[in-house]
Amino acid sequence: MSEARALFDRLVTVHRPDCELLASAGSFAATPAIDQGTLARDLESDAAGSYAVAARVVFEDLRRIVGQLAGFLILARLTRRRELLDLPEMDAARQRWQKCVAALSALTAPSPLAEHRHRLEAATICCGEVLAHIEKLGRPDRTEEALDQAGDRIKEAYRALQTTASEKAGLAMVDFSHACCSCGPQH
Amino acid sequence: MSDYSIWVCEYSFVAKYHKSGVLYGAHNQGYVKLPYCYVVIKGKDHIAMVDVGYNDKAYGKHLGDKFGVENWRSPKVVLSEIGVAPEDVDTVFITHAHFDHFGNVEDFPKAKFYIQEREIAKWVWAMSLPDRMRWMMVAVDPGDIVRGVDLARDRRLVTVGGSLTDVLPGIDLHAAFDSHTYGSMWVTVRNDGKTESADPWVLAGDLVYVFENIKGPGSAVDLDDIYVPVGLAVGSQTNLVLATEEMMKQAGHDAHRVIPIHEERLRDTFPSRITAEGLRITEICLADGEPSKVSA
Numbered sequence: 001m002s003e004a005r006a007l008f009d010r011l012v013t014v015h016r017p018d019c020e021l022l023a024s025a026g027s028f029a030a031t032p033a034i035d036q037g038t039l040a041r042d043l044e045s046d047a048a049g050s051y052a053v054a055a056r057v058v059f060e061d062l063r064r065i066v067g068q069l070a071g072f073l074i075l076a077r078l079t080r081r082r083e084l085l086d087l088p089e090m091d092a093a094r095q096r097w098q099k100c101v102a103a104l105s106a107l108t109a110p111s112p113l114a115e116h117r118h119r120l121e122a123a124t125i126c127c128g129e130v131l132a133h134i135e136k137l138g139r140p141d142r143t144e145e146a147l148d149q150a151g152d153r154i155k156e157a158y159r160a161l162q163t164t165a166s167e168k169a170g171l172a173m174v175d176f177s178h179a180c181c182s183c184g185p186q187h
Numbered sequence: 188m189s190d191y192s193i194w195v196c197e198y199s200f201v202a203k204y205h206k207s208g209v210l211y212g213a214h215n216q217g218y219v220k221l222p223y224c225y226v227v228i229k230g231k232d233h234i235a236m237v238d239v240g241y242n243d244k245a246y247g248k249h250l251g252d253k254f255g256v257e258n259w260r261s262p263k264v265v266l267s268e269i270g271v272a273p274e275d276v277d278t279v280f281i282t283h284a285h286f287d288h289f290g291n292v293e294d295f296p297k298a299k300f301y302i303q304e305r306e307i308a309k310w311v312w313a314m315s316l317p318d319r320m321r322w323m324m325v326a327v328d329p330g331d332i333v334r335g336v337d338l339a340r341d342r343r344l345v346t347v348g349g350s351l352t353d354v355l356p357g358i359d360l361h362a363a364f365d366s367h368t369y370g371s372m373w374v375t376v377r378n379d380g381k382t383e384s385a386d387p388w389v390l391a392g393d394l395v396y397v398f399e400n401i402k403g404p405g406s407a408v409d410l411d412d413i414y415v416p417v418g419l420a421v422g423s424q425t426n427l428v429l430a431t432e433e434m435m436k437q438a439g440h441d442a443h444r445v446i447p448i449h450e451e452r453l454r455d456t457f458p459s460r461i462t463a464e465g466l467r468i469t470e471i472c473l474a475d476g477e478p479s480k481v482s483a
Contacts (some may be wrong), residue, residue, distance in 0.1 A: 060321075064314045067329030070336050071311035075304070077339040078346050092315035151336045158333045167249055174246060174286055174328045 047110040051117075052169040054107050058120050059171045061100040062161050067125050068093040069134075070154050076137060077147055085134050097127055119164045126157035189378045190357055191230035193388055193471035194269050194423065194480060195448055195457075198240045199223040199259040200466075209396040211416045211424050219397070222467065223256070223287055224448040226390050227271060228376060230474040231356050234271055235278040236298070236392045237374050238448075239301045241290030245330065246421055252282070252451035260464050268462050269480040278355060282392025283368040284310055286328045291340060300338055301354060303362055304346035306370025307335070313369075347372070356380060361437075366420030367393045373430070375437050378472060388444055388471060389434045393417065394427060395447040401431060402442055446471060458482060 068089070075084050084090070104124055109117035133150035136142045164175050204221035206213040222438035225238035228243055241250075243259045262273045276295045281302040292300060310332065313324040338344035351360040357380040363371045373391050377384035395401060396417050403415030416427035431445075438444035443456055453459065459469040460481040472482045 006224075060247050060318065063329055066326070067327070067332050068311050068314045070329065070332040071314070073309055074332070074339045074344065074346070075311070077336075078304075078344065089312055089315045096315075124265045148340065152342055154333055154336055157328055162330065172249075172328060174326065 005159040045110070048113060049105070052166075052171070054103070055109075055116065055120060055164075056170050057101050057124075058100055058107060058124070059161070059164060061096050061103070062120065062123050062127065062157070063173065065093055065100065066123070066154060066158050066161060067098050067128050068096075069127065069133070069150075070158075072134070073130075073147060073150055073154060076134075085137055086165075094131060097124070097131060100124055101128070107181055116164055119160050123157045123160035126153045127161060130157065144173050189230075189386060189472055189474050190380055191228050191376055191378055191472070192474045192477045193229075193376065193390075193446075194227045195224050195446065195453060195467075195469040195471060196227060196265050196269065197222045197224045197466040197468070198262070198408075199256055201256050203252065203255060208418045210399050211387075211418045213418065220451045221396075221449050222451055225262075225288075226374075226446070226448060227266065227269060227276075228358070228374075228390075229269075229271070229477070233355050234275045235280065235355060235358065236276050236295070237280050237392065238282055238288040239279055239291045239295060242288045242294065245290065245328070246286070256422045257463055260466060262291065262329075264464060265466065268468050280354075280360060280372070280374045281306075282390075282394075283331050283371040284331060285326045285368065285393070286331065288392070288477075289331045289471055290328060292331070293336050297337060299343050299345060300335075301345045301351075302335075302368035303361060303364075303372050304348050305362070305364060307332070307346060307367060309369030325421070328403070342413075357384075361433065363394050363426060363433075366426040366430050367417060367422065369422060371430075373434060375434075385439075386472075387438055388446060389438050390446050391434060391448070393419075393449070394430050394434070395445060396449040397447055398450055398452060400427075400447065401435065401445055407410055 072085060072090060072093070090116045091170060101124060104121060107117060130153045133146045133153065136146035165171050199434055200223055203218035209219060209221070218469040223240060225240050228235040228237070240262065242412050258271045266273060273291050273294050274297055276298045279295060279298045279300045284302065284306050310324060310327055316323060335344055347360055349362045354360055357377040359375045359377070361373050361375060363373065371392060371394055373389060373394055376388040376390065378386040378388060394417070399415055400417055401414060402412040405411055405413035414428045414431045416424040416431070420427060434445050435442070446453070453469045454467060457469050457471055458479065458481045461467055468481055470479060473479060
């Protein structure tokens, strides 16, 4: 076992993405579909509603990727262990990003929402740049520079993504559904 | 002789929070008011905080409209009640990465932040899981983690692996892994500076929400009281109970020395006042020579 693996295992000891429990979890029911009628009503047209449903997949992936990459950058900076970035969790982020790129290419926005799609695209591109900078962490002479550049791009990705958030359309930056505030009366 | 003053500062609140969220198993028992607070520790030439709340700019309107979170005030306004400015704060202990504890680092430009390494690593792990398991990353704002990147670059973020003694003189950090969150921690102030303190204060974060988590009803098992863990946890209630026992040991089994920051009834135990903004300042203890901020 590599030292990096041992380090991460020390931090994460319950279940990892390659854990047997998770591998066998494919039989779980899929996440319920979004009610397209409600979304369409919220967004005032069927075309916008369809777009919101498709965009939500991209948005959710980006939300995860931004959080994951930011967390990795913190750990890489503070532990000075470039090997952290070879872990399966990093690979999961890369794969999610690739899935996101594919989903985005299939996403067509009605003209009033073209800017929304454009911002999702910008966030996706920024995340790709972060991943590219992360690859440079293997070069000791470039580590600081790569971390700085990756840090700048992840902030840009977050900013772009944040502007696409829409509670009405189910695009929320934070899942408050079980949070400290969520049990109060729903206004 | 006390080294530090400690205040619990309310910055917002939820008027009606379901009781089962704060107390495991308390289903259909109505609602309690849930204040949102952070803690200020002042003394030994330091001003430290336990958690920093959230920033209303990001999602305050949503919280207000949808969940009834009321009366948010900025740290500048809240802390002014005890004569502190956000820029004066040099140290912040983040008990866990939920938005209402880690969501406002930008308002404390000179502070160094401490958080458990595992809290970051496990959120990264949770975010790598399939969508159907997204519950495990609930209440964490990716934006807070992004802001953590800047803090780390500026050497203002310190990740801690477990317990840390004397992070400031007489102030210790203690981990409660896989409890309320994956890497929660609490802060113990040994206010006489002694290793075996006779004047300890345990600042529990969200490991204890209300008094009943420590002194819950025990009559059903012929006891005066028992630990009843917090309802909301991504770890386990077992680990919450074990952490409670450890906190109580550090407090000499004096329950009033374990401070739950979401507890509205702190006012019944400690001096307090309501500010002009309608928020409560509770004075847990005063350092030698420090004037009260809650009494005339």
